[in-house]
Amino acid sequence: MATKVVMEALSPTMEEGRLVEWHKHEGDAVKAGDVLAEVETDKAVMELPARADGVLRKVLVAAGATVPTGGLVAVIGGADEDITALVKAAGSGKREAPAEPRAPAPPPKPATSAAPTPTLPASRFPLPVGAEGGGGGRVKASPLARRIARERGLNLAVLRGSGPGGRVIKRDLEGAAAVALAPATPAGGFEDVPLTQIRKTIARRLAESLGPVPHFFLTVEVDMERAWEAREALNALGEEPKISVNDIIVKATAQALRQHRECNAWWQGEFIRYFNDVHIGMAVAVEQGLITPVIRYADQKGLRQLAAEACDLSQRARDRKLAPEEYTGSTFSISNLGMLGIDEFTAVINPPEAGILAIGAVTRQPVVHDGAVTARRRMRMTMSCDHRVIDGATGARFLQTLVRMLENPLAMVC
Amino acid sequence: MANNTFDVIILGGGPAGYVCAIRAAQLGLNTAVVEREKLGGVCVNIGCIPSKALLHSAYVANLLKHDAKELGVTVGEVKLDYGTAMRRSRQVSEQNSKGVEFLMKKHKVTVVHGTGKLLPGKKVQVGNDTLTATKAIVLATGTRVKGLPQAGLELNKTSVISSDEALFLEQAPKSVAIVGAGAIGVEFADIFNAFGTEVTLIEVLPRILPVEDAESSATIARSFKKRGIEVLAGAKVKSAKVTPKKVTLEVEAGGKSRTVEVEQVLVATGRALNLEGFGLEQAGVKLTDKGLLQVDKNLQTTAPGVYAIGDIAGPPMLAHKGSREGIVVAERIAGQQPHPIRYDNVPSVTYCHPEVASIGLTEDQCKERKLDYVVGKFPLTASGRARATNETEGFVKILRDKQYGEILGAHIVASHASEMIHELAVARENEYTVEEVELAIHAHPTLSEAVAEAALDSLGRVLHA
Numbered sequence: 001m002a003t004k005v006v007m008e009a010l011s012p013t014m015e016e017g018r019l020v021e022w023h024k025h026e027g028d029a030v031k032a033g034d035v036l037a038e039v040e041t042d043k044a045v046m047e048l049p050a051r052a053d054g055v056l057r058k059v060l061v062a063a064g065a066t067v068p069t070g071g072l073v074a075v076i077g078g079a080d081e082d083i084t085a086l087v088k089a090a091g092s093g094k095r096e097a098p099a100e101p102r103a104p105a106p107p108p109k110p111a112t113s114a115a116p117t118p119t120l121p122a123s124r125f126p127l128p129v130g131a132e133g134g135g136g137g138r139v140k141a142s143p144l145a146r147r148i149a150r151e152r153g154l155n156l157a158v159l160r161g162s163g164p165g166g167r168v169i170k171r172d173l174e175g176a177a178a179v180a181l182a183p184a185t186p187a188g189g190f191e192d193v194p195l196t197q198i199r200k201t202i203a204r205r206l207a208e209s210l211g212p213v214p215h216f217f218l219t220v221e222v223d224m225e226r227a228w229e230a231r232e233a234l235n236a237l238g239e240e241p242k243i244s245v246n247d248i249i250v251k252a253t254a255q256a257l258r259q260h261r262e263c264n265a266w267w268q269g270e271f272i273r274y275f276n277d278v279h280i281g282m283a284v285a286v287e288q289g290l291i292t293p294v295i296r297y298a299d300q301k302g303l304r305q306l307a308a309e310a311c312d313l314s315q316r317a318r319d320r321k322l323a324p325e326e327y328t329g330s331t332f333s334i335s336n337l338g339m340l341g342i343d344e345f346t347a348v349i350n351p352p353e354a355g356i357l358a359i360g361a362v363t364r365q366p367v368v369h370d371g372a373v374t375a376r377r378r379m380r381m382t383m384s385c386d387h388r389v390i391d392g393a394t395g396a397r398f399l400q401t402l403v404r405m406l407e408n409p410l411a412m413v414c
Numbered sequence: 415m416a417n418n419t420f421d422v423i424i425l426g427g428g429p430a431g432y433v434c435a436i437r438a439a440q441l442g443l444n445t446a447v448v449e450r451e452k453l454g455g456v457c458v459n460i461g462c463i464p465s466k467a468l469l470h471s472a473y474v475a476n477l478l479k480h481d482a483k484e485l486g487v488t489v490g491e492v493k494l495d496y497g498t499a500m501r502r503s504r505q506v507s508e509q510n511s512k513g514v515e516f517l518m519k520k521h522k523v524t525v526v527h528g529t530g531k532l533l534p535g536k537k538v539q540v541g542n543d544t545l546t547a548t549k550a551i552v553l554a555t556g557t558r559v560k561g562l563p564q565a566g567l568e569l570n571k572t573s574v575i576s577s578d579e580a581l582f583l584e585q586a587p588k589s590v591a592i593v594g595a596g597a598i599g600v601e602f603a604d605i606f607n608a609f610g611t612e613v614t615l616i617e618v619l620p621r622i623l624p625v626e627d628a629e630s631s632a633t634i635a636r637s638f639k640k641r642g643i644e645v646l647a648g649a650k651v652k653s654a655k656v657t658p659k660k661v662t663l664e665v666e667a668g669g670k671s672r673t674v675e676v677e678q679v680l681v682a683t684g685r686a687l688n689l690e691g692f693g694l695e696q697a698g699v700k701l702t703d704k705g706l707l708q709v710d711k712n713l714q715t716t717a718p719g720v721y722a723i724g725d726i727a728g729p730p731m732l733a734h735k736g737s738r739e740g741i742v743v744a745e746r747i748a749g750q751q752p753h754p755i756r757y758d759n760v761p762s763v764t765y766c767h768p769e770v771a772s773i774g775l776t777e778d779q780c781k782e783r784k785l786d787y788v789v790g791k792f793p794l795t796a797s798g799r800a801r802a803t804n805e806t807e808g809f810v811k812i813l814r815d816k817q818y819g820e821i822l823g824a825h826i827v828a829s830h831a832s833e834m835i836h837e838l839a840v841a842r843e844n845e846y847t848v849e850e851v852e853l854a855i856h857a858h859p860t861l862s863e864a865v866a867e868a869a870l871d872s873l874g875r876v877l878h879a
Contacts, residue, residue, distance in 0.1 A: 002749065052751070053712075078718075142845030147818050164753050169845055170820070 002077030002086055003052035007067040010039060010046040010324070017041050017048075018066045019073065024056045030076060037063075037073070044291075044327075045320040048073075055079050058087050141168035148173050155325055190275045192268070199272075203388035213267075214387040217346050218395045222406045224362045224377040227252075230409040239304065246336050247307040249359055249381075252405040254278040254298035255412045257332055260398040264331050266352040267389050273352075281330030281350060282310060284317040291317045292350060294330040338362060344380040354389035358382045379406075420446045422747055423538050423547040424554055425530040425692065428455020429733040430724025431554030432514050432523075434740030439521035441748035443549065447523055448530035448540055453514040455556055457733040459507050464581050465601055467503035469765050472608035476641075476767065479608075481804055496586040496609045503581065532697035536719055539693075550747045553699070553707075553715070553722040554740065555692060557685035557731060562593060566654035567681050573661050574654075574679045577602065586611045589676040591663055593651055594683035595622035597764040600634065602680055604766040607643050614644040614674050616665060621647045623764060627776040627825040629811060634770060634827065637807055654679070687726050711754075713743050721747070735760045759842050763832045768808045771835035774823030774842060777813060786816040790848065790872025792864045794828055796879040799859035805829040810864040812838070812848060814872035819847030824868075828861050837865055848872050 007017045020038040024030055035047040036056065050056075054076040061073040077083050139156045141149070145168045149156045154173060161168035195203070207214055227248050235242050257264040257278045266273040278299040281292040293313035298306060316322050332354075335347040338361035347358035358381060365378040385395045405411045422438045424431045427449035438445040452459045478492045518525050528540040536547040559576035561569040569576050577598055586609035592599045595617035603615045615622060615638065621631040622638075622645060635645050649667035656679075663674040689707060698717035700708045709728070713721050721743045724736030738755055745752040764770040780787045790812040794800040800808075808827035815822055824838040841851050848869040856866040863878075870876045 003751070143847050143850050144818060144820050144845035147847060151818070163845075 002057070002075055002081055002083045003054065004072050004086060005036060005048075005050070005074035005076055007039065007069050007071045007073055008048060009069045010041050010048070014041045014069055016066050016068045019061050019063055020045055021063050022059060024050075026056055026059050028056045030054060030056050040320075044322050044324075046323075050076060052076050057081070057083050060087070139168065140166060142170065144170050145173055155329070189277075190273050192271045192273050194271045199388070202391075203267075207388065210387075213349050213351055215346075215349060215384045216387050216392065216395075217382050217384055218392070218399055219344065219380060219382040220399050220403055222379045222381065222403050223367070224379045224406065227406050227409050228362065228377050234303070241304065241307045241311055243303050243307050244310075245338070245362055245379075246334075246359070247303055247310060248409065249336070249357075249406070250280055250282065250295060250298055250306055250310065250334060251301075251303055252402055252409075252412055253332070253334060253357060254280055256398055256402040256405055258299045259401055260394075262394050263355050263385075263390055263398045265354045265389050266331065267354060267386055268352060272354075272389055275331040277331075279329055279331045281327075281333035281353070282313065283333060283335035283347070284314045286318050286320065291322065291327055292330060292333055293317050293322055293327050296329075332356070334359060338379070344382060346382050347384050349384050349386055351386075354386040355395070356384045358384065418543060419546045419548060420444045420524065421547065421549045422446070422552060422744070423448065423530070423536075423545050423550075424552040425532075425538065426455065426554035426556055426688075426724070427453040427514065427518075427525065428554060428556050428724060428736065429457045430556070430727075430736030430740045431455065431552065432518065432740075433737040434552055434554065434723055434744045435523045436517060436521050437741045437744035438747065439523050441744060441750070443744070443748060445521075445523045446526055446545060447518065448526045448528065448538060448545075450527070450529045452511045453518065453525065454507075454511040456558075458510040458514060460578050460581055462733055463510050464503035464507045465577070465598075465605075466765055467506045468499055468581070468605045469601060469767075471499035471502070472605045473767055475608040485804065494586070494609045497584040499609075500581070500583060530692065532693040532699065532720070534697050547719070549719070550743075551720045552740075552743055552747075553692070553694075553720065553726060554724045554736070555688040555726055557687055557725045560681075560684065560686040562651070562681050562683050565593070565651040566656065567593065567651065567679060568656075569681065570656065570658075572658050573677070574656055574681065576681055580680055587677040588612065590614070590678045590680055591616060591661070591674050591676040592680045592682060594681065595645075595647070596624070596682065596684075597762075599680070599682035600764050600766050602682065603638060603643050607638070607641055612642075612644075612676075614646060614676065616649050616651060616663075616674070617645075617647045618650050619647070623770060625762065625776075626764070626770055626772055627811065627823070628778060629809070630770045630772065630825050630827050633768075633808060634764075634766060637768065685725070685731065689726060712746060713739060730757075730760055730762065732760060732762065756843065759839065761835045761839050763835065765832060768805065768827050768829050769831035770825075770827050771831035772823065772825045773835055773839050774821065775813060776823060776825070777811075780813055780822055785822060787822055788814045788816050788872050790814055790868045790870070790876070792867035792871055792876065792879055794861070794864060796867075797859070797861060797864050799861050799863070800828070802859065803829065810834070810868040812851075812865075812868045812872050814848050814869075819849055821846070821848060821851070824865075826865075828864070830861055834862055834865060837862060 017039040020040050022037045023035050030050045031053050032050055034050045036050050037048045038045050039048045056074060057077045058075040061067055067073055075083050075086050140161060141156045142163065148170065156168050159168050159172050162172050163169040231243050231245060231248060261274050264275050264278055277297055280295045280298040282295060283290055283292050295306060295309050330353060333350050333356040335356060336359040337345055338359050342360055344360045345358050347356045349356050360380040362377050362379045364375045366373050367376050367378065369376055383395055383399055421443040422445045424435050424447045427447045431447055432453060435445045435447045457463060475494055478489050482489050526540050531539045533539055536551055538545045538551060559578050561567050561574065567574050571579055580602055586606055589612040590606050591614045592603050593616050595615050599615060600623055603613050607613045621628065622635050623631045638645050646665060646667050649665050652664040652666050655662040661676055661679045665672055665674050699720055700716040702708050707722050707726050708716050709722050713723060713727055715722050723739035723743050725731040727739055742752045742755055759773060761771060761773045792810050794808045795806045800806045811825040812821060813823040821838060821842050826834050828834060852866050852869040856863045867876055867878055
């Protein structure tokens with residue numbers, strides 16, 4: 001009856017976890033679902049739940065220790081059950097099979113056979129990440145669970161299945177946690193377009209030249225006077241939350257991407273996945289480094305909602321309380337160092353995305369305006385493009401649209 | 415006894431207990447089964463198995479009496495002999511019970527004959543022997559028949575009988591009133607009617623087979639009436655005058671009182687749990703306020719290491735549910751984490767003619783729960799196979815969740831409904847939607863095609879109706 005407690009893969013990329021703190025101690029009664037310990041993954045501090053009822057009989061790993069996923073960390077069993085065999089097995093350093101092994105994803109195939117048509121019908125699976133392509137391996141799920149996930153826009157890949165062999169079943173989609181994974185997906189989705197020969201050649205040659213993600217950079221300067229005025233006016237209404245310049249940039253970028261789907265894409269090796277919806281990754285500096293929480297459907301949300309979500313996500317990113325699905329699946333990213341006084345910089349692309357925008361500070365600069373030199377609020381931004389997906393002119397046209405929106409904020413609602 | 419210590423001791427060798435023993439033995443546990451009567455329990459000896467034998471005799475009787483001529487087979491006078499049918503059913507039971515004995519030997523399960531009494535500390539007393547379990551004790555003591563004393567119907571083994579006696583009659587009674595129209599009552603109504611008995615079927619709830627879908631109940635009630643069975647639903651037995659040769663019942667139905675005079679009354683209103691005489695209380699096994707056994711979700715009683723499976727563990731009281739509990743508990747005792755039992759996915763079958771089988775919710779339950787559902791239905795009158803075998807009574811009905819296509823419930827009335835329901839049990843267990851059921855190619859011509867057609871009908875795409 002004794003149950004092994006192993007270091008679980010709590011994020012899609014997690015290979016080991018550091019045991020931060022035990023919430024339960026030897027001798028404590030535990031129920032399945034109780035939080036046993038806090039575990040620091042490569043992305044966040046997460047909870048390690050109990051998978052069985054019983055007594056936490058033996059804790060094998062002290063707080064602070066790092067354990068590979070699948071490694072035995074404790075034993076749950078009956079109060080007077082003999083668990084020496086289990087504990088001995090741990091002592092021999094034998095690594096347990098991970099609770100839910102995730103095979104490395106095979107390169108996803110474009111959603112077509114050898115059909116030469118450049119344009120394919122949109123997939124029935126409007127999932128921004130994982131389940132049906134992109135990220136992790138095959139997801140075990142019942143047909144009913146797949147259907148519910150598809151219609152509610154849930155990502156099966158990040159769920160822990162409670163069916164046989166970890167299969168995701170209906171019950172796993174019923175909890176509040178599952179509902180919070182992603183907002184309901186509107187009709188749309190994405191389109192996988194096979195590579196033309198010229199794209200293949202560009203990809204190969206540029207990768208040889210510049211490394212696996214051949215970046216190039218486009219810089220523009222934007223007049224931010226009107227955006228600034230719009231922001232001041234909105235904030236003068238006294239409504240919460242207050243709008244930041246960054247929120248306006250997120251909104252404008254999402255709107256511009258909506259018009260330039262060619263920049264809202266993932267490089268997938270054998271094809272390019274163009275997304276119909278925009279999920280903006282927002283780089284947030286945290287104590288230990290950097291994390292990119294995702295504002296989903298940024299193109300479909302109002303400024304106030306964007307501001308609220310950005311604020312919540314960045315706070316929880318700093319507290320390391322993000323769930324894995326909250327920092328995966330973006331289609332384009334923005335990094336803003338303006339508040340730190342940086343005028344201009346280049347950002348590194350977050351693969352498989354095709355672009356990232358680096359935002360500098362808004363500063364008053366002397367410029368010629370209406371034939372006279374005046375001081376105006378200016379901002380420089382640089383887009384890093386993956387040349388395998390985006391060509392110079394493609395990126396430039398997107399930036400033109402983005403600049404027009406920032407300089408005429410009403411264009412965002414047109 | 416050479417060795418009185420076992421890993422697991424199971425009290426009761428019925429379908430829950432003996433299956434638990436086999437699974438435990440497969441998992442390397444040294445296992446003993448304590449049985450006071452015959453291995454196989456009620457199911458094999460005085461329940462499922464012999465009644466199926468009698469129902470087959472009833473089927474042949476009806477076939478020869480009613481259908482043979484139309485099918486081009488003219489037979490002489492059809493003589494019915496319940497005694498012969500009964501003795502054949504006994505042989506079938508004997509064979510099955512021997513089969514269980516063989517299985518116990520094959521799996522090296524020790525069978526101890528006698529009544530096991532629980533002692534504190536995972537010990538069981540059988541006669542003068544004391545057996546000790548090192549890992550667990552499993553209670554699988556089952557149920558027994560009971561009368562209906564509140565209606566004046568104490569079982570007397572002659573004129574007021576239970577299924578225990580009905581299965582051993584040398585001849586079918588001239589007339590019988592069957593009180594209780596659940597599976598057992600309905601099956602005996604079918605049997606006795608086929609053997610020429612005048613049958614009155616009395617059910618206190620508004621319809622016979624009350625746990626089944628209302629359409630299934632209605633189909634069987636109609637079929638029974640056509641065969642001359644008097645069906646009194648919503649009828650309460652107010653009083654009974656019992657003599658050894660005759661019983662007179664006062665039955666109130668629809669506000670009217672009437673008298674039913676019969677040779678025998680068969681009481682089939684439910685069974686009593688066998689919870690007495692096993693020393694449960696002294697061993698720390700508690701009952702609920704209602705006198706039922708108290709078990710947790712792992713089927714463990716209030717005494718640690720003492721489990722309960724089968725009828726005493728809770729409804730539905732069905733052999734296959736008990737067997738599954740036996741498997742799951744054996745695996746838990748062996749330290750495995752078995753897939754939890756889905757009690758909402760236990761098929762239910764009544765083996766009358768035509769058979770009634772179901773799984774999941776009834777349409778009334780869908781309504782009560784305010785579910786958004788669609789009914790898909792296919793009548794067997796539209797099935798080529800059913801027409802060919804002259805068995806067009808019945809239908810397949812699937813209740814589909816409107817939004818996601820989940821199979822909320824399925825109800826089959828057909829000559830082989832008991833065999834057809836499992837397609838839907840597999841579908842529901844694996845969360846297939848009606849689409850997956852329909853996509854599987856069904857052989858033609860079969861009754862099972864009606865399942866695919868009902869699935870299609872729920873999608874508005876039925877082909878053959």
